[in-house]
Amino acid sequence: MVFGFGKQKRVSAADQLASGKWKCVSCDEWHRWPFDLAAFAPDPWPHEVAYEQNGDLRFDGDFLSEDFCILGGKHFMVRAILPVSVIGVPGEFAFGCWSTLSETNFDKYIDGFDAGEYPDAPQWTGWLMNRLADLAPGAEPLGVIVQPQPGRQRPMLWVQDEEHPLAIAQSEGITAERMLEVFGHYGHAPAATEG
Numbered sequence: 054m055v056f057g058f059g060k061q062k063r064v065s066a067a068d069q070l071a072s073g074k075w076k077c078v079s080c081d082e083w084h085r086w087p088f089d090l091a092a093f094a095p096d097p098w099p100h101e102v103a104y105e106q107n108g109d110l111r112f113d114g115d116f117l118s119e120d121f122c123i124l125g126g127k128h129f130m131v132r133a134i135l136p137v138s139v140i141g142v143p144g145e146f147a148f149g150c151w152s153t154l155s156e157t158n159f160d161k162y163i164d165g166f167d168a169g170e171y172p173d174a175p176q177w178t179g180w181l182m183n184r185l186a187d188l189a190p191g192a193e194p195l196g197v198i199v200q201p202q203p204g205r206q207r208p209m210l211w212v213q214d215e216e217h218p219l220a221i222a223q224s225e226g227i228t229a230e231r232m233l234e235v236f237g238h239y240g241h242a243p244a245a246t247e248g
């Protein structure tokens with residue numbers, strides 16, 4: 054990779070992340086670490102992304118709000134957070150994405166949602182409903198543990214198959230270079246570095 058001319062010098066990816074900000078190649082603005090990406094709807098959502106209110110939740114067709122999604126009145130999904138840490142850099146990358154839940158667990162999630170209380174700290178299972186760059190690129194279903202959080206935080210997702218690259222990324226972290234590649238996948242790579 055070639056960076057600019059003259060007095061500009063290479064700055065390592067880890068330094069860029071650790072410095073807390075980088076000039077984006079496409080947004081023409083500075084991004085800050087920790088930098089999050091979000092999928093606004095499950096990949097199979099067949100309509101425009103237009104949120105209804107959480108409180109208007111309907112079970113009789115397709116529904117999408119900031120936190121809940123139902124398809125065909127029988128597939129239940131929740132907005133969650135899949136964390137990935139970066140080796141040697143404090144803070145975590147959080148991918149906002151969607152997981153399925155069984156109808157039973159979806160009902161439990163709704164029941165605890167307003168109070169933000171899940172007293173028995175349950176660990177549900179679901180399927181990841183979004184691709185995550187080249188960390189979870191394929192169409193193969195990826196099983197996740199869904200942990201509802203107290204205090205109206207979004208549920209956390211952990212990839213179940215310990216051998217999967219994304220599970221390894223979650224348990225061991227990824228390099229800063231890899232993290233910047235993921236950002237690049239979505240068009241938020243650093244522009245030429247400052248000298």
Ligand SMILES: [Zn+2]
Nearest residue numbers: 077080240241
């Ligand atoms: Zn950007």
